[in-house]
Amino acid sequence: MAMLKAELQKHDIEVDDVLYVTVESSGGTKSGSDNVRADMQRYNIEDIGKNQILAAQSKFIEERLEGVQAIVFVDDIIGTGCTLWNEMYSFCEKFKINGKGKIKLYYMCIAPTEKGIDHFNKNFIKYGYTVTSIYKTEWICAKAFKGDSTEYGIVNKYETEIDNYFAGSDHSYRMGFKQGCLLVSFYYNTPNNTISSFWRPTPFNAPPFKRDGKECKRPNVSDLTNKKKQSDANSYTFAAKRNE
Numbered sequence: 315m316a317m318l319k320a321e322l323q324k325h326d327i328e329v330d331d332v333l334y335v336t337v338e339s340s341g342g343t344k345s346g347s348d349n350v351r352a353d354m355q356r357y358n359i360e361d362i363g364k365n366q367i368l369a370a371q372s373k374f375i376e377e378r379l380e381g382v383q384a385i386v387f388v389d390d391i392i393g394t395g396c397t398l399w400n401e402m403y404s405f406c407e408k409f410k411i412n413g414k415g416k417i418k419l420y421y422m423c424i425a426p427t428e429k430g431i432d433h434f435n436k437n438f439i440k441y442g443y444t445v446t447s448i449y450k451t452e453w454i455c456a457k458a459f460k461g462d463s464t465e466y467g468i469v470n471k472y473e474t475e476i477d478n479y480f481a482g483s484d485h486s487y488r489m490g491f492k493q494g495c496l497l498v499s500f501y502y503n504t505p506n507n508t509i510s511s512f513w514r515p516t517p518f519n520a521p522p523f524k525r526d527g528k529e530c531k532r533p534n535v536s537d538l539t540n541k542k543k544q545s546d547a548n549s550y551t552f553a554a555k556r557n558e
Contacts, residue, residue: 315358318422318448322384325418329361331383335368337401349502350390371405379409384418386448391425391455393494393507395433398423406443413444422448425498427455427507457495458509466495472511472519479516482533487514499523 319329334354339345351367368374385405389398398421406412406419413419421434426449438445459466470489477488487510489495494507504513504523513525524530 315361317450318386318420319361321420321446321448325383327383327418330363330366331381332362332366333368333379333382333385334362334366335371335385335387335401335405337389337397338370338372346390346500346503349500350388354388371401371408374405376409379417382417384420385411387419387421389423390500391427391498391505391507392421392423392430392434393427393490393496393505394492395427395430398430399434399437402445403437403441406441412442414442419443419445420448421445424449424453425455425505426453427494427496429494455496455498458497459489459495469509469511473509476510476514476516476519479518480514480529480532483529485529487529503527 318332322329322332336351337345337347339347347369351369354367355362355364387398387402387405389401392398402419402421411417411419426447431447431454434445434447437443459469466489473488477486480487485491487506490509491506494505496505496508497512498505498508499512504525506513506525506527506529508523511519511521512523513521514530515521515524
């Protein structure tokens, strides 16, 4: 919080005039952002009121921006950067905010990655946003294993076995989502960017930091059948368009 306050002071912005935007749960059910929101207020109760923390931007109206001088987008981890960026882009485009006017933009997290930071910076340039990052350099999470290392080869062997057990899933989590190769876990859940052997249970793998998420459930016959039907339908549509 001290880092954010220092940045706000550069623009004479009071902490009471800040809106904190967190990631909205896509399914409307509990998510890691619930813990982020609760911890934000618990540890900064004198600086952040509950009405300053936005849980669902889909229900936010422009009138509530009156008096807001800064918007801070918050998440626990920035792995690929896609999740928080999508939240930021959706909000900023909806309310025509780019950080260059009277409302300043910030983003903060406790576990950024170089990949995620790079994703943000490229999009800031692409869309003309001015955004200040709030995190310490030592918080940046590097990949735990390099692709050409002996350690990577050993871990990848077991990660592949786990991935094969979940064959048919929407995504591969071998070495973590999009091969994030992280060793990160929070008290309330483990990010899917962390290597899957840490959080994905199988008959031959008892993870130390089990994740609460659909990625831990093996696809059933119905799931695979529906996916096959959708794939066939997409192929048919593609072929039909080619023949038009």
